[in-house]
Amino acid sequence: MPVTIPQLRQWKQQSRPITVLTAWDWAIAALLDQAGVDVILVGDSLAMVALGYSTTLPITLDEMLHHTKAVRRGVSRALVVCDLPFMTYQESAQQALHSAGRVLKETGAQAVKVEGGYPAMIDTIEHLVQAGIPVMGHVGLRPQSVHQLGGYWQQGKTPAAAAEILQQAIALQAAGAFAIILEHIPADLGHKISQQLSIPTIGIGAGPHCDGQVLVTADVLGLSERQPPFAKPYANLRQTITQAVQDYCAEVKNHQFPPT
Ligand code: KIV
Numbered sequence: 001m002p003v004t005i006p007q008l009r010q011w012k013q014q015s016r017p018i019t020v021l022t023a024w025d026w027a028i029a030a031l032l033d034q035a036g037v038d039v040i041l042v043g044d045s046l047a048m049v050a051l052g053y054s055t056t057l058p059i060t061l062d063e064m065l066h067h068t069k070a071v072r073r074g075v076s077r078a079l080v081v082c083d084l085p086f087m088t089y090q091e092s093a094q095q096a097l098h099s100a101g102r103v104l105k106e107t108g109a110q111a112v113k114v115e116g117g118y119p120a121m122i123d124t125i126e127h128l129v130q131a132g133i134p135v136m137g138h139v140g141l142r143p144q145s146v147h148q149l150g151g152y153w154q155q156g157k158t159p160a161a162a163a164e165i166l167q168q169a170i171a172l173q174a175a176g177a178f179a180i181i182l183e184h185i186p187a188d189l190g191h192k193i194s195q196q197l198s199i200p201t202i203g204i205g206a207g208p209h210c211d212g213q214v215l216v217t218a219d220v221l222g223l224s225e226r227q228p229p230f231a232k233p234y235a236n237l238r239q240t241i242t243q244a245v246q247d248y249c250a251e252v253k254n255h256q257f258p259p260t
Contacts, residue, residue, distance in 0.1 A: 001077070002076070002077055002078075002079070003038050003039065003077060003078055003079040004079065005079065005110070005111070005134050005178045005179075008038075008039070008079070008178065008179055008200050008212075009178070009198070009199060009200060011038075011200070011211070011212075012198075012199070012200040012211045017211065017212055017213065018038050018039065018200055018202060018211055018212025018213075019036070019037050019038045019039070019212065019213065020037065020038065020039040020040075020041055020202050020212055020213065020214035021037050021040060021041070021214065021215060021216075021217045021220065022040070022041045022042070022043040022045060022046070022049075022214070022215075022216050022217045022218075023040045023041070023042060023071045023074075023217060024042065024046035024049065024050040024067050024070075024071070024217075025050070025067065025070045025071065025074075026070040026071065026073050026074040027074065028071075028074075028217060029070070029071040029072075029073075029074035029075050029080075030074035030075070032075075032078065032217065033074060033075045033076060033077055033078050036077075037078050038078060038079065038212070039078055039079045039080075039081060039202075039212075039214075040071060040075055040078040040079070040080050040081070041081045041082075041083070041113065041214060042064065042067055042068045042071050042080065042081070042082045042083060042109065043083050043113075043216065044056040044059050044064065044083040044085045044086070044143075044144070045143070045216050045218075046059070046064075046067055047059035047063075047085075049216060049217075049218035049223070049224060050067070050218075051063070055143070055146055056085070056086065056143050056144055056146075057086045057144065057146075059085045059086070060085060060088075061084070061085055061088045061099055061102065063085075064082060064083065064084075064085050064103070065102060065103065065106050065107055068080070068082045068103065068107040068109050069106070069107045069108070071109075072107050072108040072109060079110050079111065080107075080108070080109040080110055080111075081109060081110070081111045081112065081113050081136050082103045082107060082109040082111075082112055082113070083112070083113045083114075084096065084099050084100060084103070084112050084113065084114050085144075086144045089114055089124060090116075090120070092124075093123055093124045093126075093127035093128075094127075096114070096124045096127065096128055097127055097128060097131055097133075099112075100112045100128050100131075100133045100135075101131070101133070104133060110134060111133070111134035111135065111136055111178065112128070112133060112134075112135055112136070113135070113136040113137070113138055113181065114135060114136075114137065114138065115138040115139075115142040115143070115144045115145070116138070116139070116142060116145075116168075117137065117139045117165075117167075117168025117169065117171055117172050118167055118168045118171035118172070119171075121137070121172070121175075122171050122172070122174075122175045123175075125137070125172060125175040125176060125177055126175045126176060128176075129175065129176030129177075130176075134178050135175075135176065135177050135178065136177060136178065136179045136180065136181065136202075137169070137172035137173075137177040137179070137180040137181065138180065138181040138183065139165050139168045139169055139172065139180060139181070139182060139183075140155045140156060140165055140181075140182050140183040140184055140185040140206065141153070141154065141155050141183040141184035141185070141205070142183070143183075152184070152228065153184070154184045154185065154186070154205070155183075155184060155185050156185040156186060156189045157186065162185075162186070162189045162192075165182075165185060165189060165193070166189070166192060166193055166196065169182070169193045169196075169197060169201075170196065170197070173197050173198070173199050177199060178199055178200075179199055179200045179201070179202055179212075180193075180197065180199065180200075180201050180202070181201075181202050181203075181204060181214065182194075182201050182202070182203045182204070182206035182210055183203075183204045183205060183206065184204065184205040184206070184228070184230065185205070185206050186207070187206065187207025187208065187209065188207070189206070189207075190203050190206030190207040190209055190210050191207060191209035191210075194209050194210050194211055195209075200212055202214050204230065205228065205229070205230030215231055215232070216231070219231035219232075219233060220232070220233065220234050220235070221233070221234070221235050221237045222234075222235050222236035222237050222238055222239070223237045223238055225238075
């Protein structure tokens, strides 16, 4: 049965943890879907892990659409969510509607994700939700604001900063977001927000008490050159791929492959 947005809320009520991973192409998406991941996020982190940019800022809406179409073709069960990239929704609610509308119409993804909270995003999210577009929020560390934040640092460390993130999460829920990513915040703040909201929280570096967890798949597979402190590699594909390629090159040079 395909995963639905009402089902995510039901899972929160049942304390059934929600699994989320990122994908950037058909092959990865198909593997994640077949392995049973609930939600596949076409995160704009693909700018860094698949396209070689040093931040998420340069990726365009057209590039996100291209990757999301490929992901969607590989998925039959998971809910597919696509990040709206930097400067494709911040200008106005109208701009956000146009960008999010393209995502749903052209890719088949079921929802979009936007970074930021009260007050900037509230009006925009209300407009999207009223138009029937499901929105996932994203607070705490917001990679699209990396220059303003001065790096990929943990957010919400002082009581005032923690209170602001909590208020943002509450405002996003009131605006109609169906779930919220909590990125790189203290675990007790992740816990508090998860307790106060009726919509699911999906943590990444936000402690064990969120309603679900997300990681960037390149980090999970050990494909990234550098990992954030909260990531856990479950495989070392950099090593596996390097070894496989070296073995292939050696066999071709030694006339072992192809066999005679
Ligand atoms: O772009 C992304 O991969 C994300 C996750 C880190 C949540 O937003």
